[in-house]
Amino acid sequence: MIPIGNVIEHYVLLASVIFVLGAVGFLVRRNALVQLMSVELMLNAVNLALVAFNRQHSSDMNGQMVSFFVIAVAAAEAAVGLAIVLSFYRLKSSVFSDEADSLRH
Amino acid sequence: MNALLAIAPLLVVGIGGLLIMLAEAFGKPQAPEGFDSAGRVIDAGAGRSAEIALGAAVILFASAITSVGLWLVGPETLEGAAAVQPYLVVDRFSLFFWFTLCTGGGIACLLAGGYLPEHGLDRAEFFPLALFSMVGAMALSASSDVLGLFVGLETMSIGVYAMIGLRRGNVRASEAALKYFLLGGFAAGLLLFGGALLYGATGHTDFVGIGAAIADANSPVSAGLVLGGLALLLGGLAFKVSAVPFHMWTPDAYEGAPTPATSFMAAAVKTAAFASLLRVLLTGFGDPRLMSWGAGWPPVLAVLAIVTMTYGNLVAGRQESVKRMLAYSSIAHAGYALVGVVSVMGSKSGAASVLFYMLGYTVSTAGAFGALILCGRRGAEAVSYEDLAGIGRRHPAAGIAFAFFLLSLAGVPPTAGFFAKLNVFGAAIESELYWLAVIGLLNSVVGAYYYLRVLVYMYMREPAPGAPIATPMRSGYVATALVVAAILVLGIGLLPGLSLEAATLATLKSGG
Numbered sequence: 001m002i003p004i005g006n007v008i009e010h011y012v013l014l015a016s017v018i019f020v021l022g023a024v025g026f027l028v029r030r031n032a033l034v035q036l037m038s039v040e041l042m043l044n045a046v047n048l049a050l051v052a053f054n055r056q057h058s059s060d061m062n063g064q065m066v067s068f069f070v071i072a073v074a075a076a077e078a079a080v081g082l083a084i085v086l087s088f089y090r091l092k093s094s095v096f097s098d099e100a101d102s103l104r105h
Numbered sequence: 106m107n108a109l110l111a112i113a114p115l116l117v118v119g120i121g122g123l124l125i126m127l128a129e130a131f132g133k134p135q136a137p138e139g140f141d142s143a144g145r146v147i148d149a150g151a152g153r154s155a156e157i158a159l160g161a162a163v164i165l166f167a168s169a170i171t172s173v174g175l176w177l178v179g180p181e182t183l184e185g186a187a188a189v190q191p192y193l194v195v196d197r198f199s200l201f202f203w204f205t206l207c208t209g210g211g212i213a214c215l216l217a218g219g220y221l222p223e224h225g226l227d228r229a230e231f232f233p234l235a236l237f238s239m240v241g242a243m244a245l246s247a248s249s250d251v252l253g254l255f256v257g258l259e260t261m262s263i264g265v266y267a268m269i270g271l272r273r274g275n276v277r278a279s280e281a282a283l284k285y286f287l288l289g290g291f292a293a294g295l296l297l298f299g300g301a302l303l304y305g306a307t308g309h310t311d312f313v314g315i316g317a318a319i320a321d322a323n324s325p326v327s328a329g330l331v332l333g334g335l336a337l338l339l340g341g342l343a344f345k346v347s348a349v350p351f352h353m354w355t356p357d358a359y360e361g362a363p364t365p366a367t368s369f370m371a372a373a374v375k376t377a378a379f380a381s382l383l384r385v386l387l388t389g390f391g392d393p394r395l396m397s398w399g400a401g402w403p404p405v406l407a408v409l410a411i412v413t414m415t416y417g418n419l420v421a422g423r424q425e426s427v428k429r430m431l432a433y434s435s436i437a438h439a440g441y442a443l444v445g446v447v448s449v450m451g452s453k454s455g456a457a458s459v460l461f462y463m464l465g466y467t468v469s470t471a472g473a474f475g476a477l478i479l480c481g482r483r484g485a486e487a488v489s490y491e492d493l494a495g496i497g498r499r500h501p502a503a504g505i506a507f508a509f510f511l512l513s514l515a516g517v518p519p520t521a522g523f524f525a526k527l528n529v530f531g532a533a534i535e536s537e538l539y540w541l542a543v544i545g546l547l548n549s550v551v552g553a554y555y556y557l558r559v560l561v562y563m564y565m566r567e568p569a570p571g572a573p574i575a576t577p578m579r580s581g582y583v584a585t586a587l588v589v590a591a592i593l594v595l596g597i598g599l600l601p602g603l604s605l606e607a608a609t610l611a612t613l614k615s616g617g
Contacts, residue, residue: 012305015301019294019298022294023291023294023295026287026291032283032287035287036287036290039287039290039291039293039294042291042294042295042298043293043294043297045298046294046297046298046300046301049298049301049302049305050301050304052305053301053304053305056305056308057304057305057308059308062252062304062309062310063301063304063310065252066251066252066255066300066301066304066310069252069255069256070255070297073255073256073259076259076263077259077262077263077290077293080263080266080267080286081266081286081287081290083267083270084266084267084270084279084282084283084286085283087270087273087279087282088279088280088282088283091274091275091276091279092276092279097283097284097287100280100283100284101280102276102277102280103277103280103281103356103357103360103361
């Protein structure tokens with residue numbers, strides 16, 4: 001039987017890896033949809049970390065409660081975000097954020 | 106019931122937002138629904154932004170007055186306030202920021218009531234978005250919990266994303282919304298992962314509990330998790346206050362957005378983010394091991410403050426667009442306010458100086474964007490310095506209004522901006538950060554250059570031959586907004602003692 005502390009460490013490590021993958025993906029890719037997905041990946045990493053940590057601090061359910069809110073808010077954010085990407089695509093026929101360059105001086 | 110009374114200012118804005126949304130959706134359309142000759146959508150919300158603006162502004166000012174009322178009653182006597190803690194902490198700190206935010210937001214809504222019809226953007230959706238976003242800003246400034254912080258931040262931001270993109274047919278507005286949305290989502294991710302690490306280290310999501318766990322010598326917490334969490338949390342908040350190097354979105358978002366939305370962002374979003382920054386640092390990370398010159402956050406924030414002030418001022422001086430110049434100037438102002446945040450570690454008046462600064466900055470910057478709106482009219486929005494050439498002599502009222510708010514931003518007495526800077530630098534000196542105060546002072550001198558450049562164009566230049574001659578718009582809404590902002594800027598400048606006393610009272614209760 002593996003002690004529970006070790007298992008939590010594995011989950012937190014996994015969450016950190018996913019978070020870094022999301023952050024790097026966001027910074028490296030220029031496709032707005034991929035960037036949006038990377039942000040979602042980061043938020044899911046947060047959820048995983050919260051739930052794992054909640055197992056360690058099991059006297060209350062704070063971690064799991066926060067992760068529910070994160071899921072709900074992430075959905076709301078994605079709804080507005082996709083509308084913005086769509087409106088950008090209608091004008092520029094592109095979803096690449098480096099083509100958003102008319103504001104540079 | 107008592108809990109509802111304690112959060113009354115928040116409820117006024119929230120319920121007001123719902124009513125405004127219904128009024129907008131079920132109002133009688135002014136023309137048959139469909140598309141007009143220019144391809145714009147005609148529905149119940151079209152053509153009615155002026156009347157809806159009045160409603161939204163009344164709601165926001167009512168909420169500001171409710172906050173003052175609660176302040177006079179005394180938030181300590183409100184028994185129900187404990188029921189909503191720690192997600193919403195109703196103390197004098199929150200009430201001070203609620204008043205500031207609602208005043209700034211009310212001015213922005215009045216500006217929108219004049220701007221939107223004038224510039225063919227007559228859509229009433231702006232106002233429910235502004236009110237819901239304000240609910241988020243108020244929750245953010247009052248929250249002492251990772252969950253409340255995140256939900257408040259996102260509620261505020263999602264409304265602002267949509268407000269920036271309001272002009273859907275415009276490439277620049279669409280780009281501005283896209284950039285702000287992507288970076289805002291990224292920042293929220295950073296902030297939240299920081300919160301998760303802090304929860305892992307301490308077992309608490311509320312900052313009072315986090316602070317207690319860090320201070321508890323009997324059960325040491327993992328320093329790596331705490332520092333990592335703090336760094337990510339600060340990074341996320343630095344995005345929202347637009348501190349360098351997290352400022353990339355600011356100039357583009359400020360320039361691409363409709364000007365009332367810009368003024369809402371500069372006034373409300375930045376102020377709420379500073380409120381949250383101050384509360385998080387004081388309640389969660391006030392431990393001497395984390396709040397000293399040798400270790401913890403003060404040296405990091407001091408570097409951020411210097412870089413932010415200097416970069417903002419230097420780049421603002423090179424801009425050709427006044428709107429973009431004001432965007433960079435708002436970055437520089439974030440730097441000045443950060444000086445006050447750093448001073449918290451050694452000075453009793455540090456936190457009060459930040460509160461005072463945000464009040465003075467909010468009304469001055471809302472007024473400055475308002476004056477920029479006043480200087481343009483349909484088809485000829487005032488954007489560049491050239492657009493403003495000679496306007497001060499041809500239209501004295503518009504010129505004086507613009508000059509007044511710019512002087513306040515530059516920090517010339519007897520305006521609010523002067524005392525705001527004085528207090529912040531005074532607090533830095535009190536905590537023996539002399540060099541930080543000196544760098545701040547040098548920066549304000551550099552900053553005066555680009556504010557005065559606008560005055561030079563307004564009063565000493567004539568428009569180039571053949572160039573369109575700018576004429577100010579006429580709108581009771583914009584005029585009212587400017588009068589309200591001017592009274593506040595001048596009032597705070599002439600009687601700084603009153604608001605400083607309020608700011609000092611507000612920090613005593615913040616638990617720092």
